[in-house]
Each structure stands twice: as C-alpha cells, then as structure tokens.
Amino acid sequence: MAAGKPTGTQKTVPLPPIHVDGQEKIIIDTTALSDVSLGKLGKSSTDTRRRINHFHTLIKEYSKLASKKQTRGNDLSAEDMVSIGERIEDVSREMAQMGGLDWYQKASLLGQCKQRGGDTSRWLVPKMRDLGVDKRPGKTRLLDVGALSCLNYAKERKWIDVTPIDLNSQEPGIYKQDFLDIELDSNAPVPLLSQHDDADSGEESDVETNTAHLFQSPFDVICLSLVVNFIGDPARRGDMLKQAARLLAPEGLLFLVLPLSCVANSRYLDDERLLEIMQFLGFTQLHQNHTAKLAHYLYRLTASIPATASASGDEPQFKKKMLHSAPGRNNFSIVV
C-alpha cells in the first residue's frame, strides 16, 4: 500500500488488507456496501468491548478462510471453494455492517480513553524518561504504528518527533501507511511523511508525489501498541516484529502492547516464549508489566536481526508450539 498524506475522517472505508500465508495481501472490497452507515460505537463500554471482540473474531475468521482458499485451493472440491467464498463474503459483509475498520478504530479510541485510563503512551513516556531519552541531543524519532490519535505524544513534542501511521487514518496528522511496506533508504530524496504542518495548515503537500514508503533514517523508538494482535495471521505478526527490528536504529526501543489474554491465556504464547522470540530477533527486554487487561513490554535492539530469521514463507524458527494445553485457553500465537 502506498502511503498517502494524512487524511481526515472518512465515513466509509475499505477494510484493511489482510495478510495471508506470509505473502499475499487480500483486500476486502466493501465498495458495494459503501452506503452502509457507521455502526453505533456501543450502548455502553461493555457493549463496545463485546463488539470490538466480535470484530476481532471476524478478522481472524476471514484470515483463516482466505488462507485456506489460497493454500489448499487445489485440494478442495468446487463445492468447498464455493462455500468458503460465500462465507468470506458473509464475514466481509458483517464487518462492513458493523461500520468496518472506521467503526473499529473509533470504538478502540473510545476504549483507549475510557476503559484503559488513557492511551498506552502514558506508560511508555515515563520509561523513556527513566532511560534518559528526553535528555539526548536532538529529537527522538518515534514511529507510532496503528495511531488512533496524533496527540498521544503532544505534551512531549519538545523532545519527541512522532510519526503516527495507520492503515486507515482517523484524523489529520495521521499518515495512511502500512507499517510492513516501510523501507529505509538513505538516498530517499526527502524524509517523507514528516510534514505534519502541511496537514495542519490544510496546504497541499507533495507527499503523494514521492515514493512515500521510503524513510531516510531508522527510528529511535517504535510503538506497536495493540497492533500485532490486530493481524489475524501468526506469521504476519512475526513479520511485524521483524520489521520493527529492521526499522530501528541500533539501541532503539520497541514498545509492544498486547491484550493480556494473548500471553496469559494462550495455548501457544506466554511471556517466556515471547522473550525467546524477541531475543532471537536481537532485542533485550528492559521492562515488562501486566495490568488487568494489557501486557506492556519495552525492548532495546541490542543485536542485528539474524540472517536465519526466516523471510515470509520460509520454514519458521519459532513455530506454533503447544505450551499450555489446559482447556479454555485461546489460540493466539506469533510465528517467526
């Protein structure tokens, strides 16, 4: 996906591309449903949370079906293919009827404000200060992936230069950019996507005329707050962590936030396994914190990403491995 300049809120948007089987991206085409109005954010915070969870389930089901269609297409009967295709359409339709990604993001934003007592940057900023990041010369370049608000680091603008991106920008100041499409190129003509003022002033910027997913230099900090769990495919979740390692400067910081259930109640992932994966990718864990709903992690990139870190589609080093077989657990996993 090419990056675009920051956009304002749109009424109806396509759902995000769903990454399937490590390679392909499938874009759910909801254009035929473009007159479906936004779903309600929710009657209450409990209702909103229930609907967000249901939306997650739909994303996962879509991802599984699309993967099956793609990888096992040749083995499946024509009848099975038709029924998978029909189910994909039903799932897409239901997501669109809920308001699609736009609704989901607004609901998550509501959750960010009301349920969790503030956005997760509130946890990160004091940790960065403890590490003396605010005292370093020059501004700290922070890439906020899956940003629902461009104001998350507004109070720290003296020392943090934030680049907020999202697949679907919710407000002016957030760039429409797929994290997985970002590349570093020191020869890139301009540090693209850094022109927040253009968006604020309403002036046209030239962002769209450039190769917009290139950045000249690596980032000092990357935030993946509630983003990795957003992806349905475990190998793509792993790709996000690898991408963070590629885009960070040496000694750069990665802030990872997952719903607590991903590490506390999964058959395939726990803190220990996550630590092994992160260490393999070159990270040293600095902090870990569990709240009632969230798991926060802060890592420092202390080694280069190993050449053995498989490219998408290769045999993974960390496969989906049963760690806790007790009933009632979920299937969240990260494959690297």
Ligand SMILES: C[S@@+](CC[C@H](N)C(=O)[O-])C[C@H]1O[C@@H](n2cnc3c(N)ncnc32)[C@H](O)[C@@H]1O
């Ligand atoms: C639950 S929201 C995260 C909100 C916020 N970061 C927080 O901590 O509350 C997940 C967001 O991640 C975005 N996202 C998912 N995959 C992405 C990708 N590959 N590139 C950019 N944004 C992505 C989605 O569009 C969605 O808005």
